[in-house]
Amino acid sequence: MKLYGYWRSSASYRTRIALNLKGLGYDYEPVHLVKDGGQQKQPAYQQLNPAQLVPTLVDGDVVLNQSLAIIEYLNEEYPDPALLPTAAKDKALVRAMAYDVACELQPLTNLRVLQYLTGPLGLAEEQKIAWVKNWFATCFSGLEKRLQKHSGEYCFGDAVTLADVCLVPQMYNAERFQVDLSDYPLIATISQRLKALPAFAEAAPERQPDAQI
Ligand SMILES: N[C@@H](CCC(=O)N[C@@H](CS)C(=O)NCC(=O)O)C(=O)O
Known part of the structure; x- marks a missing residue:
């Protein structure tokens, strides 16, 4: 592979x-x-x-x-x-949390989107950062509420799922953009817990052969 x-x-x-x-x-x-x-x-x-x-x-x-x-x-x-639960309802809930991150938030902060804002649209660097922080706040507020309802050790109960796989990389982006995380205690705690697991730790950006730190 x-x-x-x-x-x-x-x-x-x-x-x-x-x-x-x-x-x-x-x-x-x-x-x-x-x-x-x-x-x-x-x-x-x-x-x-x-x-x-x-x-x-x-x-x-x-x-x-x-x-x-x-x-x-x-x-x-x-x-x-398994990265998804068995019951149809649970599977859909996990997918919905994953999509909240991967479909609603990450695309708005993707490199080519940000390059378009500061390039052809002529936004200043501070405006770009304001854009990023706005979408983090909107999407993380919603996700935090979902976690209040569904989380356990991890995003959905106590097993690692697709939602967790999406959350940790998005938190890496949040830290890169210095997003204030104080309103999202569950996002922060669950993410810290996940980052300690070997599969997550070994996947971390700084551990990759092409990392430039
Ligand atoms: N929905 C896509 C998103 C892929 C994506 O946005 N990749 C980014 C890096 S995280 C990329 O390749 N950006 C290059 C660019 O913006 O030119 C997926 O989940 O694979």
Whole structure:
């Protein structure tokens, strides 16, 4: 199996966590999102991932983009440990929390979106940061309420799920942008607890071979 990713990419980080949780070894192929104008835009990479984003997973003749699709694929092909609960209702609740992070928040803070704000739209750096913090506040407020209802040790009860796999990388982004986390005690506590687990710790950006610290 080969994972194309970038050390600081939260979507790559999610995929690394899932691979580690499943105990799956993989080759890591760094795609530098800034160098050379962004290696994700180069023709050779676009053959694999026309969306020009990381991650991409190659498993034999299967080539997949979209981290959540990749993780669900891994979860079906390699079911142990399960990253989704069994009951339909619970599964949907976990997916909804994962999507709150991966579909509503992360895309608004993605590199190319921020580059468009400060490039063609001419926003100042402080306006960009205000944009990022606004969407963190909106989305984290909602997620905190969901956690009040559904969390245990982790986001949904006491087992690690897809929601946790999405939360930790988003917290990494929150720290990068110095988001004030004081209104989100459950997000902060659960995230700290998760980060201590080996599968999460080994997936951390600073532990990757392409890390530039
Ligand atoms: N929904 C996608 C998001 C992928 C994504 O946004 N990747 C970012 C890094 S986290 C990226 O490649 N950005 C490159 C760019 O913006 O040019 C997924 O979950 O895989």
